[in-house]
Amino acid sequence: MTTGAFVDKAFDHQAAVEALLSDYRRWGGDDASGVETADAVIQACRQRGMAANVLHPLAGDLDFARAVVADGVQPAADGALRLPGACGHPAVEAMAEVFGQIRFLNAQCRELGRRLLLQRQLLFCFKVVYRSDEAQEELVSVLVDPLTEEAAPVPGLTGAQDIGLDGGAAWQGYALKRLYRSACGHLERLLAARGRRLELAAQRRLERDMARLEDYYQGLREEALEPLARELHRLEAARNRARLWRAIGIYGAAPAAEPQESRGAPSESATDRELSALEARVQEVLTALAADRERRIQELKAKYTVRAEAALVAAASVWTPRVEVRVKLTGPTRREIIFFYDPIRRRCLDLSCEACQAPLKEVHLCARGELVCPRCFAPCAACGKALCVSCVPARCHLCDAPLCGSCGTACPLTEPLAVAGTAPAAAGPPRHVCHACRERTCGPCTVLAQFLAV
C-alpha cells in the first residue's frame, strides 16, 4: 500500500502539521519547545519510532479467531474444505472465498483440525523519490514473510499493539539483510510499474520539446543552406558557360577573339575549385548544426530522464495471524496434509501443485500421493489410473497419451532393424504405444517390419 498517495490538493497541510505537533507533545516528545515550523515538527518526529515490535490487529481479533478455527466453521460437501459462517468480517469473508474455491476432485477430504498461529513478519517502510525535471515522493511499505521471503504491499496496520518492547525479540542480522534484500527486490518491481506513469508524463514533455527543436533546426538548416544554394547555381551556370565557349572554340569557326563576357568568366577548373570549396562549406554548416542539435537533445534527455531513489525510513517486526489446516484425503490413495492460510496476503501457503508449484484450487491426488493441478494430472488413457506428470511411467510415442505400467505395449518398430546394406538403427529404450494407436498405425508398421526383416 502506498501510504502517501500522489498529490491530494484538498489536503490541508497546515492542519496536518498542527495535529502532528499536538500528538508529539501529548506523548511527551523530548524538548517540544521551539518546535514550531513544519520542518522542525517533522524533524522532531523523525528522531523517534525507527523500529517497532507489534501484534498485527488481526492477530488480536477474537471474532476473526473464533470464526476461522472453531465456532463458525460449517460442514462441507465431499471434496471441499469447511467454510466459516458468513459473519460480515472482511478477513473471514476473504478466507471463505479462498477456501470455497479449493476442490479436491478425486478424493474425499476430512479435516483433522485447525489452529491459529502467529508468524513474525517484517514491515519495511521506504521513502521513494522519483526525479525527472520535477520530483515526486511517496512512502511505500512492504511486508516480507521470512518463511517464503515473499514480499507484499500491506494494508494499514492501524490498531496494532506493542509487544515485547524490552528487546526480547531481536532479529538475526543476516536474516534481516536477506529479508531487506527481498523487500528491495519487491520494491524494484513495484516502482517500475509506478514510475511508468511519471516516465510517460516526462516523455510527453520531452516529445513536445523535441518537436519544437526539430522544427527549429529544420528551419535553421534551410536558412543556412539558402545562400549557399544560390551560390551553387551561380557557379554551375558559370561552369556551363565556360564549357559552352570551349565547345564553340573547338567545333565552331574559331572566334577571332573571345567574347567580352567570357574573358571575365572564371575558367572551368577555377569554377570546379570554387564548387568543391562550396560543398565543403555546406558540409561544415550542416555538421555544426547537427552537433548543436545533438547537444540540445542530450540536454533535454538528461533533464527528463526519470530516476528513482529509495531509502528505508523505518521497519517493524509484525506478529501476524496464520491459520493452520490439517486435512485427511481419501482417494486413489490416502494422505494427510497440512497447509496454512495467510489472512494478510489472503492466500494459502504450502498448498501448491507438487509437480509445477502453481497455487492449487482444483486438486487431484495421484496414486503415489502427490497433490497436483489439473494440468499436471495425467490419468492412464487406457485404464484411468490416477497418475501425474511426475509419476506417469510411459506415454504413447504417437499420441503422447499417459499410460500406466500395465496398459502400454511396446511398439514393434522400436526393435532394432537390420536392413540389408544399411547400418542398424541405434537401439533406444522400448517405445510404448496405446491401444488405439497400435490398432490404427502400428499394425501396418508391424507388417512392414516383418517384411524388412526377411
Added chain:
Amino acid sequence: MEIAFRSEHEAVLDALAQGRFEPWRWFELRLRAERLGLTQGFERLLCLEGLRIELYDHQREAVLRVLRDMRGRALLADEVGLGKTIEAGVILKEYMLRGLARKALILAPASLLTQWQQELAEKLGIPARINRSADNWHRWDCVITSLDTARRAPHADRIREIPWDMVIVDEAHRLKNRHTVSWRFVDGLTKKYLLLLTATPIQNDLTELYNMFTLLKPGLLRTYSSFKREFMLDKRSAKDAGRLRERLSEVMVRSTRRDALLRLPRRLVETVPVPLSGPEEAFYRDVVAFARSLHQGGGAAGERVLPLILLLRELCSSPHAACRTLEVMACSDRLEPGEREWARTLAAQARAIAASARKLAAAESWIAAQAEPVLVFTEFRATQAALAERLSALGFIVTVFHGGLTREERSAAVDRFRQAGGVLISTEAGGEGQNLQFCRVVLNYDLPWNPMRVEQRIGRVHRLGQTRDVRIVNLITPGTIEEHVYRLLHEKICLFRQVIGDLDLILAEEPRLERTVGQLVLEAPDEEALLTGLAAVGRRFERARQRWEAIQRRNEEVLA
C-alpha cells in the same frame, strides 16, 4: 527506470537486530511526519516553511509558474523593485531541496556579486561563493561570478566542461545580441534550468527579445527570419502583439507594480545646504590646489590619480577624513620634500578646523529636530567616528555600523538601533539583508560619487515592505565638488526621486563617474573649464536617461 537504494537502512536494521523497539504510536508518528515532508511536484514551496521567507503574492505566483509550467527555464521580467532576485533564489532553493539541482552558476554584474552572495546566504541559506580563480569552478556547488569573468579564458573552458543544473543570469539584457561572446557563452553551457533576470528585455528592438527567448527555449520563436516574418512590423514594433505575448508567456513572468497591487512608498528628497566657514573655504581651496598641483606636476600622474581622488572625496566629507590622507602623504616618499611639507601644513590646517566643522553642527541640529530614528550614511570611518563622538557627547543614542564588525556585532548593532532608536551611522551601503525598514529617514552626510552606491543606501529603507514614505536628506556644501556631484545624480539621473532599476543601463554611459569627476577637477585649469566638463557629463547622463525611459516605454508597449 533506474532505482538507487540509499544506504540509510543500516541504522534501521541495527535497531531491529538489537531489539531497540519503540512504541507503535511513535512509529506511526514518524511515518506521518515523513508523509507530511513528502514533495509532491511543485504543489507547495518547501523553503517557505523551512526559512520563514515572506513572499508577496506575485512572487509566489511567479515562482510556482516557473517551477510548474515553465519547468525551470524562464525570463523573470518583473518591473524594478518587485524582487526578482529573491524569486530566482527561491526557485533555486526549491530545486535544491528536491534534489533536482546541485551545481548552480550565477552570472551577475560585478557590482552586484556581494549582494547576491548575501541574499542567498542570509535569506535562503545557500552558501554561494564568489569565484575569480580558475580552479574553483568544480569545487563549489553554487558559484557567483560576473559574466565578464566567466566568458574569458581560462574560466570559460572550465565552466563549459561542467554540467550545470541551474544557471542564473542577472541583468540579462546583456545577452541581447546573439552574435556576442556573452550570448554564445551562455548558449554553449550545459544546463538543465536557466533563469534570465531583467526588467527590460527589450533595449532597442524586438530582435533582442528573440535572442533572449532563444537562449531559454531554442525554437520557441522558430528561426530568426520566421520570427521576423511572423512578429515584426519593423525593428521596434510587433506585428501581432497579442499572439507574440501569448507565445512569450510560455517562458516569461512579468509583474508590474500595478498588477502586484504594490506601491513602493514615495521618496521625499530634501537638501540641507551647509555653506563653508571662512577657514573651511580656505582649506577647501588649498587642498584642491594641492591636489591639482600634485596631479599636474607629478611625472607618474596615473599612479597618483586614485589617491588624489580619494583625497578630494574625503575633503567633501569632513576635515577628519581628509586629515588622515594628508598625514599619510606628509610621510610618503613618493612625494617631493616640498610636497610633503605642503601636505603637513594642510593636515595641520585640517586639525585646526575639525572641531568647528560646519557640517557636524548642521547634522547635529538637524538630527536633534527629528522625532524618529535616523539612518546616517558616510563614506569614511574617520567621519563616522567624529560624528559619533560629537553626537554621543551631546547625549544622542548612537550606534555605529561598518565593515569591520563581525556578523554578530552587525546584528547586535541593528537590534540596538531597532530597540533604542536614535542614530545609526553606517559606512556600509550594500544590501546586508538586515531589516532596516522600521526606519524611514536617511541622512546622507556625504555622497558617494558612485550612483550605484547611492541607490544601495536608499534601498536599505526604500524597498518592498516599507509602508511609509521615505525621507532622503542630503547635506550639501554649495560651491564644492559635492554640489556638482549632487546635481548630476539628482538632476540628470533623478536618482533620489525614483527607483531606477537597471541603473547600469544609464551608467554604461559613464561607468566610472568617480574617476571622471575626479579627473575633471584635477585637470580643469579653472572653474569655468570644470563646469563645462561637468555639463558634458550631465548631457551624457541626460541622454542615457532619456534612452532608459524610452526603453521602459517600449517594454511596456510590447510586454504589458
